[in-house]
Amino acid sequence: MELSENQKQIIQSKDKYTMVIAGAGSGKTRVIIEKILEIVKTLPNGKKILALTFSNKAAQEMKERLMQYFNEDDLEQKVFVGTIHNFCMEIVKRRSSSIGIFGNLQIYEDDTDRMKLLVQVLFSLPQFHDAFFNDDNKPNQDAFKTLMAKIIKEKKELKCPLDIEDEDLKTIYQEYSNIMLNQNAIDFEDILIYANKILKENQSISNLYQSIYPYLFVDEAQDLNFAQYETIKIIAGDKMSIMMVGDPNQGIYGFNGSSSEFMTNRFNNDFKDVKTFELLENYRSTKKIIDAASIIEPSFKMTVVYPIKGEFQIQEFENEKAEANFVLNKIKSLIENGHPDIDKKIENTDIIVIGRNRYVFSELEKTFKEKSIEFNTKFSNSNNIIYESDLFKEFILGLKALNNSKIGLHYQELINLLSPNSQNKDIYHISTIYKNKENEYKILCETWKILENELNFSKINQKLDEFINKIGDDNEKFLTLHDFILWKELCEKYIKQSNATNRSLDGFLTSISLGITNTIKENGITLSSVHMSKGLQYKIVFIIGVNQGTFPDYRAIYDPKQMEEERHNFFVAITRAERLCYVSYVKIKTFPWGTKNVVPSVFTEELKNQIQ
Numbered sequence: 018m019e020l021s022e023n024q025k026q027i028i029q030s031k032d033k034y035t036m037v038i039a040g041a042g043s044g045k046t047r048v049i050i051e052k053i054l055e056i057v058k059t060l061p062n063g064k065k066i067l068a069l070t071f072s073n074k075a076a077q078e079m080k081e082r083l084m085q086y087f088n089e090d091d092l093e094q095k096v097f098v099g100t101i102h103n104f105c106m107e108i109v110k111r112r113s114s115s116i117g118i119f120g121n122l123q124i125y126e127d128d129t130d131r132m133k134l135l136v137q138v139l140f141s142l143p144q145f146h147d148a149f150f151n152d153d154n155k156p157n158q159d160a161f162k163t164l165m166a167k168i169i170k171e172k173k174e175l176k177c178p179l180d181i182e183d184e185d186l187k188t189i190y191q192e193y194s195n196i197m198l199n200q201n202a203i204d205f206e207d208i209l210i211y212a213n214k215i216l217k218e219n220q221s222i223s224n225l226y227q228s229i230y231p232y233l234f235v236d237e238a239q240d241l242n243f244a245q246y247e248t249i250k251i252i253a254g255d256k257m258s259i260m261m262v263g264d265p266n267q268g269i270y271g272f273n274g275s276s277s278e279f280m281t282n283r284f285n286n287d288f289k290d291v292k293t294f295e296l297l298e299n300y301r302s303t304k305k306i307i308d309a310a311s312i313i314e315p316s317f318k319m320t321v322v323y324p325i326k327g328e329f330q331i332q333e334f335e336n337e338k339a340e341a342n343f344v345l346n347k348i349k350s351l352i353e354n355g356h357p358d359i360d361k362k363i364e365n366t367d368i369i370v371i372g373r374n375r376y377v378f379s380e381l382e383k384t385f386k387e388k389s390i391e392f393n394t395k396f397s398n399s400n401n402i403i404y405e406s407d408l409f410k411e412f413i414l415g416l417k418a419l420n421n422s423k424i425g426l427h428y429q430e431l432i433n434l435l436s437p438n439s440q441n442k443d444i445y446h447i448s449t450i451y452k453n454k455e456n457e458y459k460i461l462c463e464t465w466k467i468l469e470n471e472l473n474f475s476k477i478n479q480k481l482d483e484f485i486n487k488i489g490d491d492n493e494k495f496l497t498l499h500d501f502i503l504w505k506e507l508c509e510k511y512i513k514q515s516n517a518t519n520r521s522l523d524g525f526l527t528s529i530s531l532g533i534t535n536t537i538k539e540n541g542i543t544l545s546s547v548h549m550s551k552g553l554q555y556k557i558v559f560i561i562g563v564n565q566g567t568f569p570d571y572r573a574i575y576d577p578k579q580m581e582e583e584r585h586n587f588f589v590a591i592t593r594a595e596r597l598c599y600v601s602y603v604k605i606k607t608f609p610w611g612t613k614n615v616v617p618s619v620f621t622e623e624l625k626n627q628i629q
Contacts, residue, residue, distance in 0.1 A: 334603050
């Protein structure tokens with residue numbers, strides 16, 4: 018399809034600072050790609066373009082589209098595509114010595130790890146013992162969760178311990194940071210904090226990055242929070258050209274501190290002569306879907322490119338079982354009979370079911386399982402890789418311990434797990450722990466020995482295969498085999514995304530922690546929370562559980578700011594649809610303690626009153 022005049026103007030613009038208000042389905046990714054290709058034509062040797070997105074999936078899609086024009090080596094030489102955390106982790110890993118941090122840094126991506134560390138901290142501070150431990154000396158989980166939330170909140174504002182006014186919180190936060198650094202560990206918030214510190218305190222390093230990257234693209238800019246925006250500001254300085262691309266109507270991460278204000282107001286105030294463009298043509302959705310989206314967000318004024326009307330329906334059901342049966346039967350009918358507005362055979366991968374949160378899917382999941390309908394779920398953006406077998410968990414603990422030569426959390430866990438009475442504190446002789454163990458443990462140690470010398474996935478996987486074949490218990494063998502399949506997928510993805518000369522155990526574990534190598538199963542019909550559906554598009558969308566108190570969330574009903582975000586959420590859900598959209602609600606909702614009469618969402622009432 019030909020570029021529109023608006024798209025051409027953006028691509029050809031020579032303005033240093035550009036803001037692009039890009040409505041849903043307006044082809045913003047294509048504009049970013051075409052703009053990158055235009056810049057590359059005159060990009061001097063040694064210079065690169067920095068393109069930051071807000072998810073690994075979006076980054077991967079952008080890379081795949083750019084790979085149509087570059088080979089792998091050329092792309093790496095010309096463009097860095099990744100999330101803000103990916104790029105900042107590169108800064109921290111390469112330049113941390115400038116702020117006195119040395120060695121391989123391990124990311125504590127698991128909240129469980131962070132909580133265990135916080136327990137260690139409070140054990141070392143007896144003055145706080147009564148406030149955080151019960152009479153039986155066990156941690157008070159609620160108190161610890163509240164404390165962790167306070168520390169994370171301060172970190173998201175880029176505050177170091179010395180910036181904290183509350184003396185008790187300052188003491189705890191300082192000790193938490195000290196123990197983390199003593200173990201060469203950081204968490205996700207630290208990545209931005211330390212990147213900022215490196216660039217602020219070392220002008221030569223800041224100048225170097227600004228020299229290498231004269232152009233900066235920020236996609237989904239409406240989702241910036243304070244720490245991310247401030248990080249982008251310090252990365253760019255006054256040297257980089259910046260293009261912010263986003264849609265204020267799709268800002269749905271306010272609970273995480275995100276705000277479209279950083280894109281629409283702060284960017285204009287902090288940088289001079291920002292040129293604003295609007296993309297108002299929709300290339301994704303049919304007329305009825307755009308009409309519905311415009312009712313929910315009146316500021317959404319898009320010209321529909323598709324000549325097809327499409328379908329938008331609102332359905333009422335007695336209860337969640339009836340709603341689930343409707344979704345099931347409608348999907349079966351569409352797959353078997355097709356639809357006049359979809360010019361190809363409909364597959365289950367063309368379909369997504371969206372709900373406000375994961376809890377509205379209980380009846381639907383049960384129904385799908387009863388009827389053997391294949392589906393995948395997107396309910397969390399956690400980067401954690403979940404291994405099921407105890408033996409494979411031990412192997413992964415060993416990897417993390419090998420990667421961190423200091424006696425840290427994972428090493429201690431491994432020692433306690435496999436040899437609690439051992440006095441051996443040298444990870445490089447960890448195999449001595451196993452001299453009285455069964456043969457499969459010796460093979461595990463041999464695998465670790467390989468990793469001490471080289472990151473040879475072929476040799477490692479051969480040993481792991483041998484390890485699994487010697488497992489006697491069928492259930493443990495089954496779980497371990499499936500964990501091994503997941504492990505191999507991660508290995509293959511890391512190999513594809515890295516150069517042989519740069520591969521390392523540290524790089525591999527970091528890519529897993531940052532979610533870069535995560536393999537998401539896309540088979541079957543997708544069930545997704547609204548937040549995880551962001552950026553996706555499907556031919557057919559079902560939005561279920563659209564009742565007042567569920568969508569919008571009950572906590573937002575009396576809060577205008579939260580209610581505005583709920584409206585953005587519903588807008589995002591509708592605009593995931595290309596051709597067909599079915600919205601449903603129930604009259605009776607089931608809770609663990611009984612049933613309750615519920616009413617339709619304010620959003621469905623607005624739609625029923627106005628839609629044609």
